[in-house]
Amino acid sequence: MSTAIQAEQVSKLYHLGEIGTGTLSRDLERWVARVRGKEDPFLKIGETNDRSVAGTSDIVYSLKNINFRIEQGDSVGIIGKNGAGKSTLLKILSRVTSPTTGRIKIRGRVASLLEVGTGFHPELTGKENIYLNGAILGMRKREIDAKLDEIIAFSGVERYIGTPVKRYSSGMYVRLAFAVAAHLEPEILIVDEVLAVGDAEFQKKCLGKMKDVRGEGRTVIFVSHNMIAVKSLCRTGILLQNGEIALQGDIDSVVQNYSKSSVNQSARTIGVAEKGITLESLECSDNGNQGMFEIDSDLTLKVSIRSEVHHELISANVFFNTPDGSLIFQACSHGTPVEPGHYAFICTIPANMLNDNIYALDVMIVERGERGLIFVKDVMSIEGVEKKRKGAWLGKFPGLIRPMTLPWKIEKAVDVPTQGEPI
Amino acid sequence: MSTKNEHWDLVIEPSQSPFRLNLRDVWHYRDLLYLLVRRDFVSFYKQTILGPAWFFLQPLITTITFTFIFGRLAKIDTGDTIPQPLFYMAGIVTWNYFAECLTKTSTVFKDNAGIFGKVYFPRLIMPLSIVLSNLLKFGVQLLLFFIMLAYYIIARDYHPGISAHILLFPLMVAIMAGLGLGLGMIISAATTKYRDLAFLITFGVQLFMYATPVIYPLSTLPEAARGIMQWNPMAPVIEGIRYGFFGEGLFSWSYLTYSMGITTIILLFGMVIFNRVEKKFVDTV
Numbered sequence: 183m184s185t186a187i188q189a190e191q192v193s194k195l196y197h198l199g200e201i202g203t204g205t206l207s208r209d210l211e212r213w214v215a216r217v218r219g220k221e222d223p224f225l226k227i228g229e230t231n232d233r234s235v236a237g238t239s240d241i242v243y244s245l246k247n248i249n250f251r252i253e254q255g256d257s258v259g260i261i262g263k264n265g266a267g268k269s270t271l272l273k274i275l276s277r278v279t280s281p282t283t284g285r286i287k288i289r290g291r292v293a294s295l296l297e298v299g300t301g302f303h304p305e306l307t308g309k310e311n312i313y314l315n316g317a318i319l320g321m322r323k324r325e326i327d328a329k330l331d332e333i334i335a336f337s338g339v340e341r342y343i344g345t346p347v348k349r350y351s352s353g354m355y356v357r358l359a360f361a362v363a364a365h366l367e368p369e370i371l372i373v374d375e376v377l378a379v380g381d382a383e384f385q386k387k388c389l390g391k392m393k394d395v396r397g398e399g400r401t402v403i404f405v406s407h408n409m410i411a412v413k414s415l416c417r418t419g420i421l422l423q424n425g426e427i428a429l430q431g432d433i434d435s436v437v438q439n440y441s442k443s444s445v446n447q448s449a450r451t452i453g454v455a456e457k458g459i460t461l462e463s464l465e466c467s468d469n470g471n472q473g474m475f476e477i478d479s480d481l482t483l484k485v486s487i488r489s490e491v492h493h494e495l496i497s498a499n500v501f502f503n504t505p506d507g508s509l510i511f512q513a514c515s516h517g518t519p520v521e522p523g524h525y526a527f528i529c530t531i532p533a534n535m536l537n538d539n540i541y542a543l544d545v546m547i548v549e550r551g552e553r554g555l556i557f558v559k560d561v562m563s564i565e566g567v568e569k570k571r572k573g574a575w576l577g578k579f580p581g582l583i584r585p586m587t588l589p590w591k592i593e594k595a596v597d598v599p600t601q602g603e604p605i
Numbered sequence: 606m607s608t609k610n611e612h613w614d615l616v617i618e619p620s621q622s623p624f625r626l627n628l629r630d631v632w633h634y635r636d637l638l639y640l641l642v643r644r645d646f647v648s649f650y651k652q653t654i655l656g657p658a659w660f661f662l663q664p665l666i667t668t669i670t671f672t673f674i675f676g677r678l679a680k681i682d683t684g685d686t687i688p689q690p691l692f693y694m695a696g697i698v699t700w701n702y703f704a705e706c707l708t709k710t711s712t713v714f715k716d717n718a719g720i721f722g723k724v725y726f727p728r729l730i731m732p733l734s735i736v737l738s739n740l741l742k743f744g745v746q747l748l749l750f751f752i753m754l755a756y757y758i759i760a761r762d763y764h765p766g767i768s769a770h771i772l773l774f775p776l777m778v779a780i781m782a783g784l785g786l787g788l789g790m791i792i793s794a795a796t797t798k799y800r801d802l803a804f805l806i807t808f809g810v811q812l813f814m815y816a817t818p819v820i821y822p823l824s825t826l827p828e829a830a831r832g833i834m835q836w837n838p839m840a841p842v843i844e845g846i847r848y849g850f851f852g853e854g855l856f857s858w859s860y861l862t863y864s865m866g867i868t869t870i871i872l873l874f875g876m877v878i879f880n881r882v883e884k885k886f887v888d889t890v
């Protein structure tokens with residue numbers, strides 16, 4: 183099998199913070215260095231991109247010395263936490279942005295879908311937009327001519343094809359847009375998490391189409407947070423961590439490793455200080471299992487702080503998020519006055535409350551019950567495990583949480599005698 | 606191992622030489638160019654009552670206004686034989702073409718940040734599509750000018766001294782397109798980093814118009830001012846077009862050649878700088 187994509191030492195630097203002020207002087211500095219034949223001064227101070235640790239430099243590596251090789255006909259899932267560099271890698275592969283150093287060599291025509299419906303014009307009709315969007319994605323007009331009927335049929339919006347797309351519902355819009363994209367016939371297809379839109383039936387159609395593409399011996403690169411979709415679609419995977427490749431291999435082992443890497447240690451030293459208060463650490467009771475807790479026993483969280491001054495009212499707040507960052511709930515302590523010294527805020531999440539999911543925890547220290555003093559995102563991730571199950575159902579219970587001890591009351595309805603015979 | 610199959614269709618590298626313009630890539634995307642021009646044209650008048658008539662109304666109303674303000678009130682001399690409305694119409698229609706190429710191209714990165722951030726295609730396609738859609742609009746408005754010219758010839762007994770220089774008209778249009786495109790690309794590239802320039806452009810173009818013989822003929826200027834004016838590469842174009850149609854105006858081969866030279870330099874410089882910025886702008890905009 184020959185290589186479809188080969189990446190060599192690819193890095194990408196980003197400037198953090200405000201761009202604009204001081205850029206001119208920096209540009210000059212870079213330019214002077216280049217003219218004198220020296221190394222770009224800003225390439226040296228880049229550091230590993232770990233967003234939970236505040237860096238000393240405002241220039242970070244979004245990708246750092248990435249090397250990989252993708253075989254023709256392979257389907258590759260790229261996974262990693264938010265900010266691990268997935269989007270940057272996709273953008274470089276799609277040629278939307280260029281790498282700072284290194285190179286990627288590609289064999290075959292590439293089509294990338296970082297978004298569906300790019301370039302749709304609201305005033306144009308569905309049909310006009312098929313042409314425009316197809317051309318933006320790199321199709322020739324006669325290719326679109328040949329596939330027009332197929333595209334319209336796939337989209338399922340035949341009836342509205344002569345209507346301006348601004349009158350479309352968002353679902354119809356996405357269907358039409360994906361239909362165009364699905365009929366690109368590139369040798370390499372790069373897809374971002376665009377399948378998350380649309381209804382279930384349409385999602386199934388999209389996944390089916392992508393499987394077809396894979397079946398035709400073309401190469402697919404797929405980025406998603408949805409591990410089930412990644413697993414069903416991809417043969418191999420690349421796990422990105424802080425801009426570097428942590429693992430490349432067959433998809434099952436990569437996904438498994440990702441789930442593990444999402445679960446951090448069970449105590450995390452933090453050390454962020456503000457106004458005389460240092461948030462020292464977050465610990466959770468996990469029975470010695472790295473970040474795993476049993477969902478049918480209590481979970482204890484301990485937020486430790488150190489204060490150097492007197493504060494009127496301080497409270498701790500732990501946010502429970504899904505791995506992709508949506509907030510599920512927050513556990514807030516009540517406020518307490520603090521004097522110089524060490525304090526621990528301890529919270530117990532009752533047994534049978536959380537589900538067997540991964541939870542990403544943020545910690546916030548709040549002053550006077552109103553002002554967030556310290557806020558650290560993704561302090562640690564914990565994963566609920568279930569030891570044994572009562573009842574017949576053995577599959578996973580859906581839901582972000584799973585309260586099992588809600589007070590249900592079951593009453594038998596009093597039979598009302600029927601009035602006479604039914605007619 | 607590494608020697609086998611060393612043919613690659615595409616190599617993605619850090620910023621390549623800005624002198625590699627990838628014109629072959631542009632050619633491959635010519636259908637996109639056509640569809641973008643079509644989009645601009647069709648969406649221009651969708652959901653308007655007057656539809657394509659707007660193409661006519663704009664220069665017509667401006668001509669009336671100019672004739673009234675500059676002709677009647679300010680009494681600016683527009684030469685001996687040319688009817689004032691025709692004089693203004695010729696100036697406005699041609700100037701508008703240049704001005705729209707320039708202003709639209711200068712915001713091309715800002716206007717298309719969404720698309721540029723998601724899909725690759727040769728970025729040069731966008732400014733090219735602007736120049737072409739405006740050319741279409743220019744063609745329609747030129748029609749209005751011809752109708753008016755015919756009216757003056759038939760009904761008002763006006764005899765324009767149409768000269769052989771009218772054959773230079775396509776060249777003049779090409780100079781305007783090239784100059785608008787080139788300047789626009791330079792400004793668009795600069796605005797991605799230094800936003801201030803975006804504010805400058807609107808009134809800059811306005812000032813530029815007064816520095817070009819659009820509402821007055823070059824011949825009415827004092828000798829000294831005329832000397833300065835001839836450094837303006839747009840001056841020979843506007844004057845030359847009027848000379849071609851009406852046989853009145855100052856025309857000189859040397860100034861036209863100068864104009865072409867400047868346009869070529871600006872256009873090439875614009876393309877190179879545009880090419881340089883397109884690779885990086887996604888990270889800075």
